[in-house]
Structures are given as C-alpha cells and as structure tokens.
Amino acid sequence: xxxxxxxxxxxxxxxxxxxxxxxxxxxxxxxxxxxxxxxxxxxxxxxxxxxxxxxxxxxxxxxxxxxxxxxxxxxxxxxxxxxxxxxxxxxxxxxxxxxxxxxxxxxxxxxxxxxxxxxxxxxxxxxxxxxxxxxxxxxxxxxxxxxxxxxxxxxxxxxxxxxxxxxxxxxxxxxxxxxxxxxxxxxxxxxxxxxxxxxxxxxxxxxxxxxxxxxxxxxxxxxxxxxxxxxxxxxxxxxxxxxxxxxxxxxxxxxxxxxxxxxxxxxxxxxxxxxxxxxxxxxxxxxxxxxxxxxxxxxxxxxxxxxxxxxxxxxxxxxxxx
Amino acid sequence: xxxxxxxxxxxxxxxxxxxxxxxxxxxxxxxxxxxxxxxxxxxxxxxxxxxxxxxxxxxxxxxxxxxxxxxxxxxxxxxxxxxxxxxxxxxxxxxxxxxxxxxxxxxxxxxxxxxxxxxxxxxxxxxxxxxxxxxxxxxxxxxxxxxxxxxxxxxxxxxxxxxxxxxxxxxxxxxxxxxxxxxxxxxxxxxxxxxxxxxxxxxxxxxxxxxxxxxxxxxxxxxxxxxxxxxxxxxxxxxxxxxxxxxxxxxxxxxxxxxxxxxxxxxx
Numbered sequence: 001x002x003x004x005x006x007x008x009x010x011x012x013x014x015x016x017x018x019x020x021x022x023x024x025x026x027x028x029x030x031x032x033x034x035x036x037x038x039x040x041x042x043x044x045x046x047x048x049x050x051x052x053x054x055x056x057x058x059x060x061x062x063x064x065x066x067x068x069x070x071x072x073x074x075x076x077x078x079x080x081x082x083x084x085x086x087x088x089x090x091x092x093x094x095x096x097x098x099x100x101x102x103x104x105x106x107x108x109x110x111x112x113x114x115x116x117x118x119x120x121x122x123x124x125x126x127x128x129x130x131x132x133x134x135x136x137x138x139x140x141x142x143x144x145x146x147x148x149x150x151x152x153x154x155x156x157x158x159x160x161x162x163x164x165x166x167x168x169x170x171x172x173x174x175x176x177x178x179x180x181x182x183x184x185x186x187x188x189x190x191x192x193x194x195x196x197x198x199x200x201x202x203x204x205x206x207x208x209x210x211x212x213x214x215x216x217x218x219x220x221x222x223x224x225x226x227x228x229x230x231x232x233x234x235x236x237x238x239x240x241x242x243x244x245x246x247x248x249x250x251x252x253x254x255x256x257x258x259x260x261x262x263x264x265x266x267x268x269x270x271x272x273x274x275x276x277x278x279x280x281x282x283x284x285x286x287x288x289x290x291x292x293x294x295x296x297x298x299x300x301x302x303x304x305x306x307x308x309x310x311x312x313x314x315x316x317x318x319x320x321x322x
Numbered sequence: 323x324x325x326x327x328x329x330x331x332x333x334x335x336x337x338x339x340x341x342x343x344x345x346x347x348x349x350x351x352x353x354x355x356x357x358x359x360x361x362x363x364x365x366x367x368x369x370x371x372x373x374x375x376x377x378x379x380x381x382x383x384x385x386x387x388x389x390x391x392x393x394x395x396x397x398x399x400x401x402x403x404x405x406x407x408x409x410x411x412x413x414x415x416x417x418x419x420x421x422x423x424x425x426x427x428x429x430x431x432x433x434x435x436x437x438x439x440x441x442x443x444x445x446x447x448x449x450x451x452x453x454x455x456x457x458x459x460x461x462x463x464x465x466x467x468x469x470x471x472x473x474x475x476x477x478x479x480x481x482x483x484x485x486x487x488x489x490x491x492x493x494x495x496x497x498x499x500x501x502x503x504x505x506x507x508x509x510x511x512x513x514x515x516x517x518x519x520x521x522x523x524x525x526x527x528x529x530x531x532x533x534x535x536x537x538x539x540x541x542x543x544x545x546x547x548x549x550x551x552x553x554x555x556x557x558x559x560x561x562x563x564x565x566x567x568x569x570x571x572x573x574x575x576x577x578x579x580x581x582x583x584x585x586x587x588x589x590x
Contacts, residue, residue: 016567020567204533230500230501231528233530247532247533248532
C-alpha cells in the first residue's frame with residue numbers, strides 16, 4: 001500500500017481522468033489560501049534539544065534540527081500557563097508561529113496530550129480508555145485536583161462511557177487536566193448514539209466541530225467519521241454512525257476554521273470511528289451547528305489557528321463533488 | 323347517548339393497545355445494548371407488547387372486570403412513566419409505540435396517556451365486549467370513533483415520525499452499498515463492454531468511495547501500452563451513467579500523441 005501522500009496524489013489523478021481534468025490541477029492551493037489572512041500557519045513539532053529565553057532548538061520527526069526564535073509575547077503551555085523553564089530537553093513540543101507571517105514562536109504547547117475514547121475499565125484514578133482500533137488503548141491518570149473538573153462534563157467514569165480529556169505527559173503517563181470541550185454531553189454513553197436525523201440531500205458543505213488528536217508519526221491530515229467500509233476505502237466497518245457523506249482514505253476536504261478564518265486542504269488519513277459518537281458542540285466562537293465532523297491531527301489544528309488546550313473550533317468542511 | 327359513548331371506548335382502547343403491540347414488535351429503535359433504561363430493553367419491550375396484545379384482544383372478546391381493571395392499571399402506569407420522563411427532562415422517548423416513540427417524552431404524550439386512563443376508567447363498567455359494541459355501532463358510532471381517533475393522532479408525536487419515515491429516501495451520499503452491487507452495476511454498463519477486452523486482469527487493483535460514486539481501477543494494456551482504467555460507478559439507481567477514465571502508467575505518461583488511444587469520457 002502506498003503512503004497516504006502518494007495515495008492522495010494517485011487518487012486525485014485517477015479522479016481527474018474520469019472528470020476529464022488535468023490531474024495536477026487545481027493544485028494544492030485552495031482559493032482561500034490566496035488571502036494571507038486565511039493562509040494556514042506553519043506549525044513545528046518535535047522534541048526539545050535546547051532552549052533559551054529567546055531560542056528553541058527542536059529535533060523534528062525526520063531528524064532535522066530546527067531553530068525557532070521565541071517571541072517576546074510567547075505563551076507557553078505545560079499543564080497550564082508556564083515559563084521557558086518548561087522547555088526542558090526531551091520534552092515533546094508543538095509551536096505556532098506569529099500570525100503576521102514571521103518565524104518566531106507565538107504559542108508553544110509542551111507535552112500536551114488528549115485522550116478521547118470509550119472507558120474500558122477503571123482502577124481508582126487510572127482509567128483505561130479505548131481510543132478505537134487505530135489508536136489503541138491509553139492509561140489515563142486523573143490527579144485528585146482534576147477529578148472534580150473532569151466530572152463536571154464526564155460524571156460517569158465507568159466502563160462504556162465516553163471520555164475526552166486534555167492532559168499532559170508526565171513520566172510516560174498521561175495525566176488528565178480538564179475536559180476537552182466545555183459543551184455538555186447529553187448522551188454520554190458510547191452505545192447511545194443520537195438517532196440519524198437527515199432529510200433531503202446531504203449538504204457537501206459541512207458545518208460543525210473540529211477536534212484534534214495526536215498522531216504517533218506526527219502525520220498531517222484528518223480522521224473522518226464516515227469512511228466507506230468496503231474495498232480500499234479504509235472504513236472502520238462500524239457503518240454510518242452519523243449522517244455524513246461517505247468518503248475514503250485519501251479523500252480531500254477543504255477545512256476552514258470559522259473562528260480564525262484560516263483554511264486549507266486536508267487529506268483524510270484515518271477513520272474517525274469515535275468522533276461521531278460524541279454529540280457535544282464546540283462553543284469557541286458561537287455554538288457549532290452540529291457535533292464533531294472531523295478530527296484533525298494536531299499540526300493541522302494548530303496551522304488553522306486552533307489552540308490545542310482549547311480542544312476544538314467551529315469548522316466548515318467542503319467535500320469536492322465526484 | 324352517554325352509554326353508547328362509554329361503550330365505544332372499549333373498541334377504541336382495544337385498537338390502541340393492539341396498535342401499540344404491533345408497533346413494539348415491528349418498529350425497533352435500534353438500541354439493543356444492555357446499558358439502556360429498563361423500559362427500552364428488548365425483553366421488557368416484548369413483555370409489554372405481549373401484555374398489550376392480550377388485553378387488547380381480551381377487551382374485544384370478553385366483558386370480564388379483570389380485563390377492564392388491567393386496562394385501567396396499564397394506562398395509569400403508562401401515564402405515570404411518561405410523566406416521570408417528562409418531569410426529569412430526559413431525552414428518552416417513552417417507547418409507547420416502539421421505535422416510533424423515539425422523541426423525548428413531552429406534554430402531548432402525557433395528555434394522551436392521561437386521557438386514555440380516564441377513558442379506561444369510564445368504560446370499565448360497560449357490560450358488552452368490544453366486538454359486540456362494534457357490531458352494533460351505526461354511522462354515529464363510526465363518526466364518534468373517527469373523531470376520537472383524530473384527537474389521539476393529534477396528540478401523538480409518533481405521527482410526524484411515521485410520516486417522515488415513509489417519505490424519506492436516503493441520499494446517495496449516505497447509502498451503504500456493498501461492492502457486489504457496484505460490480506453488478508459496472509458489468510452492465512456500456513463502458514465496461516467497451517474496455518473489457520483491454521483489461522489485463524478481471525480483479526480490480528483498487529476500489530474506493532467518494533460521495534455518490536465508487537471508483538474501481540483495473541490494470542489494462544492498450545495497444546501494447548500499460549495503463550489503468552478507472553470506472554466511476556454511481557452508487558444509486560441506474561439513471562446516472564458509469565464514467566470512465568484512462569491513465570497511462572508513468573513510463574508512457576509523456577506520450578500523448580495521436581498514436582495511442584485518447585483519454586475517454588464516455589457514458590453508459
């Protein structure tokens with residue numbers, strides 16, 4: 001099986017052949033990207049090699065060493081607002097440059113993690129979360145000081161319930177800090193899905209909530225809940241859990257952050273089999289019209305101006321007609 | 323007149339109970355998992371349906387006081403349950419008519435259940451069976467039953483859902499279509515017959531779905547050159563044509579003169 005990037009290019013070419021279009025057009029730039037205010041930012045993620053108050057040296061996933069100046073007004077997150085002292089060698093970092101187009105880091109998240117899934121078991125403050133067949137299981141530790149806050153949104157910390165928590169990596173464990181969204185979750189149980197309520201044609205411009213997840217290889221793309229379960233489409237085999245149009249791995253979505261105005265084209269790289277089970281709404285900039293329609297890898301999320309510690313943003317996703 | 327009005331309630335109550343029984347057995351709400359509320363668990367639902375069917379038939383064939391009492395208790399219990407659901411503001415439906423009662427329990431359902439309880443109480447002392455009442459019901463009786471049925475329908479949130487379910491057709495983007503259906507549609511198309519002899523293998527190298535089309539890719543050898551033929555097969559109906567495209571393998575990509583077959587966009 002070719003890599004996802006190769007698959008995206010291949011399927012784009014094959015689709016274009018059917019439509020009678022040149023395979024290389026319309027190219028990687030979507031129309032909104034021509035406006036600098038709507039252009040995605042270029043996030044950088046890697047492991048801290050060295051840090052000073054003004055300079056951060058990172059090793060990226062491909063082994064490249066990247067030197068990034070730190071803006072004087074940079075916000076550093078490490079289990080909450082933190083200082084440069086949090087940038088210790090060996091820690092995982094993702095940063096967003098200044099919105100003006102400079103290279104300096106404006107927002108830096110250190111060892112941030114998110115655990116989304118179905119609770120598989122619980123032993124005291126350690127919760128085993130099943131994040132689906134692609135992401136496996138994670139042991140989530142909820143410190144005593146975070147328990148009350150998390151239980152506001154997830155009152156039932158029992159097997160079978162959904163959970164979505166922002167946390168921080170500490171000594172090989174993920175410590176939960178706060179619920180990932182502020183919206184209530186009316187049907188918290190994984191088996192109690194909202195009934196599909198579509199009528200008439202399905203809009204190909206989808207408006208709803210985008211969340212993020214950490215891809216182990218730091219991939220750039222999105223997990224989409226409604227992938228076709230047949231053939232080489234990459235579906236989870238769980239059927240259409242939500243009234244979303246069927247797509248496949250390597251399909252492309254134009255994703256637009258309604259809160260910042262930034263947009264880009266994003267390939268589907270994974271089946272978001274859990275996203276459609278959540279029926280919460282994002283309230284970052286008004287209430288999103290519907291629940292989770294796409295999960296973005298954290299680099300895409302940050303590129304579009306999202307704050308990882310915020311957990312979500314309102315999104316418009318456009319599917320190109322086939 | 324009052325006696326006739328009371329007597330007519332027996333067949334009305336029987337028909338409501340039999341309808342609820344049939345709906346519970348045939349219209350499921352698709353939530354069979356064990357961790358749901360008691361009143362939505364399948365064994366419980368089947369048990370209630372059995373009780374409703376039994377009481378409904380019994381109302382039609384016997385004037386027994388036990389049956390009338392069971393009918394009153396049944397509707398009173400339903401009223402209490404719906405009232406409790408509405409008071410708690412839960413998003414659960416009452417399940418009174420199986421999967422059709424999926425909407426959250428509200429005032430309309432509560433009023434309906436309360437009215438039926440009052441009706442069952444009023445009709446408890448009627449000496450005739452439901453079948454006897456129906457056999458004697460004249461035009462006036464039929465009109466009264468029709469008006470009461472209309473009133474019950476107006477108080478039934480299930481009606482809107484039932485109408486929506488009968489009218490709704492699933493958009494092609496949401497259709498769950500197995501590969502076998504796609505292949506059947508493809509093999510019946512004109513473009514398949516046009517390219518069938520050029521295919522190097524009858525087994526596709528790749529299939530994937532986007533919105534209303536499934537793409538099926540076959541290796542091909544055309545005029546001695548290697549290529550891939552990609553078919554875009556609509557997933558719904560037979561009105562839309564199957565489209566086809568031709569992509570030369572990379573070693574031939576630069577050759578785009580008149581000596582080889584052209585890129586084709588034909589339809590079935």
